[in-house]
Amino acid sequence: MSEIEIESRNLDLWYGSAQALKAITMAMPEKKVTAIIGPSGCGKSTFIRCINRMNDLVKDCRITGELLFEGTNIYGNSVDAVELRKKIGMVFQKPNPFPMSIYDNVAYGPRVHGLRNREELDRIVEESLKASALWNEVGDILDRSAIDLSGGQQQRLCIARTLAVKPKVILFDEPCSALDPISTAKIEDLINTLKHDYTIVIVTHNMQQAARVSDHTAFFLLGELVEFGKTKQIFELPEKKSTEDYTTGRFG
Amino acid sequence: MTPLISPSTSNRAAKVMLWVSASISILTLLFILGYIVVQGLSVLTLSFLLESPRLSGAEGGILPAIVGTFCLMLVTLLSAVPIGIGAAIYLAEYAHEGAVTRIISFGVECLAGIPSIVIGLFGYAFLAIYLGFGFSILSGGLALMFMILPWIVRVSEESLKAVPGGLREASFALGATKWQTVSRVVLPTAIPGITTGVILGIGKAIGETAVIMFTAGSSLLMPTSLFDPVRALPYHLYILASEGISDKMAYGSSVVLLVMVLVINLAAVAIQRHYGRHHVRN
Numbered sequence: 001m002s003e004i005e006i007e008s009r010n011l012d013l014w015y016g017s018a019q020a021l022k023a024i025t026m027a028m029p030e031k032k033v034t035a036i037i038g039p040s041g042c043g044k045s046t047f048i049r050c051i052n053r054m055n056d057l058v059k060d061c062r063i064t065g066e067l068l069f070e071g072t073n074i075y076g077n078s079v080d081a082v083e084l085r086k087k088i089g090m091v092f093q094k095p096n097p098f099p100m101s102i103y104d105n106v107a108y109g110p111r112v113h114g115l116r117n118r119e120e121l122d123r124i125v126e127e128s129l130k131a132s133a134l135w136n137e138v139g140d141i142l143d144r145s146a147i148d149l150s151g152g153q154q155q156r157l158c159i160a161r162t163l164a165v166k167p168k169v170i171l172f173d174e175p176c177s178a179l180d181p182i183s184t185a186k187i188e189d190l191i192n193t194l195k196h197d198y199t200i201v202i203v204t205h206n207m208q209q210a211a212r213v214s215d216h217t218a219f220f221l222l223g224e225l226v227e228f229g230k231t232k233q234i235f236e237l238p239e240k241k242s243t244e245d246y247t248t249g250r251f252g
Numbered sequence: 253m254t255p256l257i258s259p260s261t262s263n264r265a266a267k268v269m270l271w272v273s274a275s276i277s278i279l280t281l282l283f284i285l286g287y288i289v290v291q292g293l294s295v296l297t298l299s300f301l302l303e304s305p306r307l308s309g310a311e312g313g314i315l316p317a318i319v320g321t322f323c324l325m326l327v328t329l330l331s332a333v334p335i336g337i338g339a340a341i342y343l344a345e346y347a348h349e350g351a352v353t354r355i356i357s358f359g360v361e362c363l364a365g366i367p368s369i370v371i372g373l374f375g376y377a378f379l380a381i382y383l384g385f386g387f388s389i390l391s392g393g394l395a396l397m398f399m400i401l402p403w404i405v406r407v408s409e410e411s412l413k414a415v416p417g418g419l420r421e422a423s424f425a426l427g428a429t430k431w432q433t434v435s436r437v438v439l440p441t442a443i444p445g446i447t448t449g450v451i452l453g454i455g456k457a458i459g460e461t462a463v464i465m466f467t468a469g470s471s472l473l474m475p476t477s478l479f480d481p482v483r484a485l486p487y488h489l490y491i492l493a494s495e496g497i498s499d500k501m502a503y504g505s506s507v508v509l510l511v512m513v514l515v516i517n518l519a520a521v522a523i524q525r526h527y528g529r530h531h532v533r534n
């Protein structure tokens with residue numbers, strides 16, 4: 001058994017007076033892929049955005065309960081959200097490269113954290129692009145605008161940009177929902193490789209994708225965690241009726 | 253029952269009427285430009301641009317007025333751009349939507365609505381007399397700054413708000429602070445829009461005679477410092493025409509002023525084109 005890296009305990013979240021998460025308790029193991037599935041609006045994005053405290057940016061968002069990262073409650077007083085996000089990276093639904101060169105995109109994080117040494121930056125950029133399986137395609141056009149890349153390339157660039165900060169955890173929020181099947185397959189392969197070095201949490205509305213890439217799966221419904229377990233078990237022997245209805249497409 | 257006018261007839265009539273409206277607009281513009289250029293052409297020589305005026309401007313050139321105009325624009329730019337962009341960043345990125353932002357935005361709207369003659373009068377009382385800047389480039393430039401500040405705040409705010417939220421999120425998710433996000437991602441992304449707005453604002457300011465005549469003075473001598481008075485081009489042509497000094501020279505000055513405004517507007521268009529791809533260098 002691997003160690004628990006992230007653990008949510010009785011996590012409640014409100015947007016204003018609307019409760020979006022209800023008493024979420026689950027533990028995500030280190031260097032494994034945890035998938036979060038569920039119908040849209042059930043709180044998947046909301047939950048994953050709690051893990052790197054992105055919801056801090058949302059006005060009127062209130063959180064109670066605990067979210068432990070490496071044993072520390074990240075909603076405790078002593079935790080700095082900016083520091084936390086260096087360790088917990090995030091890749092979004094819509095590829096969002098900065099309107100800069102490919103190089104500057106990948107170097108953004110290290111530069112923001114104070115790295116100025118050009119050789120060191122070069123090395124990180126190359127490493128990150130190789131790790132995100134993009135180096136072969138963009139290695140000799142690093143000065144080109146990231147905006148000129150295809151959607152799938154842009155998403156892999158966003159992954160490279162995240163890797164460059166050397167996080168321990170990577171959160172993916174439906175990273176393939178804007179991509180074609182071939183680009184999707186490349187990202188899935190990538191996730192399968194990355195899990196050797198990173199703890200991964202991925203939100204997906206694509207059941208096959210959850211089945212293909214994840215070790216554990218959590219099924220959310222209306223802000224509640226219905227069921228959490230080994231992916232194989234969630235898909236083949238779910239305990240709850242609603243889980244089975246959802247994974248077999250008989251939902252609603 | 254068939255309608256009085258068939259759809260195809262009304263369709264054709266509408267087309268003709270719209271075409272006529274468009275033509276009138278274009279022709280008016282061409283007529284004004286043509287008239288001024290034709291009237292002013294006879295005095296337009298290199299010496300007109302490069303010499304000082306003689307006999308109150310009835311003879312000679314307009315060099316001091318051109319230089320004065322540029323000096324005013326420079327002071328206006330250097331003061332309005334940092335203040336305007338700073339205010340816009342505060343409004344767009346830092347202030348929470350609420351009473352404070354509404355009051356500031358309302359204030360900016362009000363400032364935009366003040367007639368230029370009133371700004372001129374205020375500039376005279378406050379800058380020239382109270383602060384003791386006298387009739388000078390400094391007074392004139394700062395008064396013009398009051399004039400275009402609301403515009404610069406508004407276009408900058410809009411450009412900043414047009415930056416996709418996903419870019420801010422991406423930056424935060426990489427562990428950047430608010431200021432790093434604003435200064436390294438949001439502002440550079442918005443700069444083409446802001447620059448275009450600033451240039452157009454300067455183009456507007458250049459013609460604000462009412463502000464300039466109360467604050468910058470009417471000296472025809474070459475300025476040597478910020479505290480020297482200057483006579484800006486629009487004011488020069490106003491004096492030439494209204495005091496019956498020389499209509500020809502007034503039209504000549506108009507042509508120069510028009511060309512300056514045209515160049516400024518073309519620069520704005522060029523910048524917009526150039527940054528059409530929204531590519532920022534770090």
Ligand SMILES: Nc1ncnc2c1ncn2[C@@H]1O[C@H](COP(=O)(O)OP(=O)(O)O)[C@@H](O)[C@H]1O
Pocket residue numbers: 015020038039040041042043044045046047058
């Ligand atoms: N910033 C927000 N402010 C208010 N309500 C929100 C916000 N973001 C999401 N919600 C609401 O919270 C619920 C869960 O949304 P979300 O986490 O985005 O669902 P999912 O990712 O599973 O589709 C939805 O009802 C949504 O309308």
Ligand SMILES: [Mg+2]
Pocket residue numbers: 044045046
């Ligand atoms: Mg979502």
